[in-house]
Amino acid sequence: MQNYLIPSEISWLSFNNCILDEAENLSNSLYDRIKFLAIHSSNLDEFFRVKINKLYKKNTRKNNELLADILKEVDLQQNRFGKIWSYSILTELALNDIIYYEYQEIIPKHLNEIEYYFKSIILSYIQVIYITVNQPKTYFLNNRSLYFLVKLKDSKGDYNFAYLNIPSDKVERFKELESLEDKHYIISIDTIIRKCLSLIFPTEKIISCNAIKLNRDENYLIEDENSGDLIAKIEAKVEERKKGSATRFLYDSNMDADSVSICRKAFKLYKSEMIKGGSHHNFYDLFRFPNPVKPKLKGKVYPGLPHLAFENSKSIFDVIKKQNQLLQFPYQSYYYVLQFFNQAAINKNVTEIKITLYRISSQSLIANALISAARNGKKVTVFVEVKARFDEHNNLFWSKEMKNAGIKIIQSLPNLKVHAKVAMVTMKDKYDNKKNYAYLSTGNFNENTANVYSDFGFFTADTKYINDLKKVFTFLKTKKKGKEPKHILAAGFNMKEKLLELIDTEIKNKKAGKPASVFLKVNGLDEKDIIDKLIEASKADVEIILIVRGICTLLPEIKKVSENIKIYRIVDMFLEHSRIYKFANNGQSKIYLSSADMLSRNLNRRIEVAFPLYDEKHIEEINKVIQLQLEDNTKRRIINSEGINELDILNIDVPRRAQIQTYNWIAHTNSTF
Helix, strand or coil, X not given: CCCCECCHHHHHHHHXXXXXXXXXXXXXXXXXXHHHXXXXXXXXXXXXXXXXXXXXXXXCHHHHHHXXXXXXXXXXXXXXXXXXXXXXXXXXXXXXXXEEECCCCCCHHHHHHHHHHHHHCXXXXXXXXXXXXXXXXXXXXXXXXXXXXXXXXXCCCCEEEEEEEECCCCCCCEEEEEEECCEEEEEXXXXXXXXXXXXXXXXXEEEEEEEEEEEECCCCCCCCCCCCCHHHHXXXXXXXXXXXXXXXXXXXXXXXXXXXXXXXXXCCCCHHHEEEECCCCCHHHHHHCCCCCCCCCCCCCCCCECXXXXXXXXXXXXXXXXXXXXXXXXXXXXXXXXXXXXXXXHCCCXXXXXXXXXXXXXXXXXXXXXXXXXHCCCEEEEEECCCCCCCHHHHHHHHHHHHHCCCEEEECECCEEECCEEEEEEEECCCCXXXXXXXXXXXXXXXXXXHCEEEEEEEECCHHHHHHHHHHHHHHHHCCCCCCCCCCEEECCCHHHHXXXXXXXXXXXXXXXXXXXXXXXXXXXXXXXXXXXXXXXXXXXCEEEEEECCCECXXXXXXXXXXXXXXXXXXCCCEECCEEEEECHHHCCEEEEXXXXXXXXXXXXXXXXXXXXXXXXXXXXXXXXXXXXXXXXXXXXXXXXXXXEEECCXXXXXXXXXXXXXXXXXXXXXXXX
């Protein structure tokens, strides 16, 4: 490892540790802290499904050392998670008269209630499988599912083992019980099943019952995307993923040695795959943890603010035609994006709609608007990226729905993912002249995630953007590259090369004594050529400021290497998802908003779009956002030269929180019009 780089896996775990910071932070509301625990659990679960298996496959000293470091850090975080849950969250719930049954004695009235619930509902989904290790048999655990391993003793005194499912995919994980004396009671179905085990094993003595769970590798690779039916291959790989090789077997740390050995033999596990955990797994189910006293114990709600230019006009296209419009989500309402497509669907003058879809919500209003447009006689072309990991099924479903409505569907390019978030609407005026309107965004066309992801959306009818966007859509349709875009940067065309050129310009300007700096706000940074160029710029004394939410393999402030690079990370109530590139350019700054991170996959294996801002008002707006983020001393972490997060506590007597300040600034701007 070069002394200015850190493994991406370690960097990612460092980011996930910030989520635990927020779960532990008492200034956050109780249910926001519970939400952060759910996020941490969900993130870690995905980590073991996607990022870890390559280390198991290559049995080298370097990989083994890295794997040991990873598992050590994971263990530290899991222990920290358990302490936050047990000693902070549960204590505060109890102080607010919410009792979560876990290990304490259950009130007799509730025992009757949970037994009835078990017999009438849960038992319908229970499947018991006895393990006979001495006989050849295949035992299978579903990926991410919850199970109990039960050790039993029969009437002859022999020990037996069985495992049974915890049906959290069929029944809500947490159940509210009857309130008693102004106290509210919640119990997990895990605990209900434990209490009712004698009803499942009436003739055997229950020695122990321990939670187990298996993660499987889900990072599939399609070896040949250029021949055959790509969609059929993707569907086959999605099915195959359900049976992928083990990456993590979680088991209760209280499990005895015999039970551990039985699991290893029955499920054909390697010792390195077996990781001690708690008595409950899949804490991402905490997203749905009941709040019987809501809205109490929840954080302040920040509803999407209006965008006044759109509010004061009946036609969204009339507004866009007059002036480019920039929105910030979720600070401003995502309704205007829906309005863009809904109005296009019913406007008699609209002739055509083109759009790229990467991650679609399961009940997508945008997809329904596109279907309406097609049924209203519009020509609709939709590029659906069916290789979007974990959204393949959803995207394939909507592909079929839209195709049945007469929409032309283009599905996946071989060896590339289309990650750009762009759309274009073509409209005829009264003289039959065509006018195009575009929407470009840093975030997905997904109205659900738009409520929690911080992103930018840009509406324009300016031909500078339209003509470049046409080139991107032509490539998606024909798979043939024409002339390079002149204004936008497009990965697959010129993005990486142009970014390197832009950084080179800053180096030249610095050497010439001109203003020079680079600012990048992205979700990840690991692309080697970009990192090398940033280091070259740092050595040339160019000031470089990076805000990187997730993976960042570059280490800052290393003498004679990256000493002019500062790196920050912001973790708050909204997921920082927008990408901003800013270059000083000798005082005439260039600003781009983008769908692309500085990751190798984004710049080398995806179609991405970064679009420049020319409107002075929008440039001022982005500069304000950057200013607020860099002044944050509440949720902004400094990443030090060892890759460790340090909260910026300077001037904490004047607390500044970028996300709240951004919301308040937009609200104030609205009130001054």
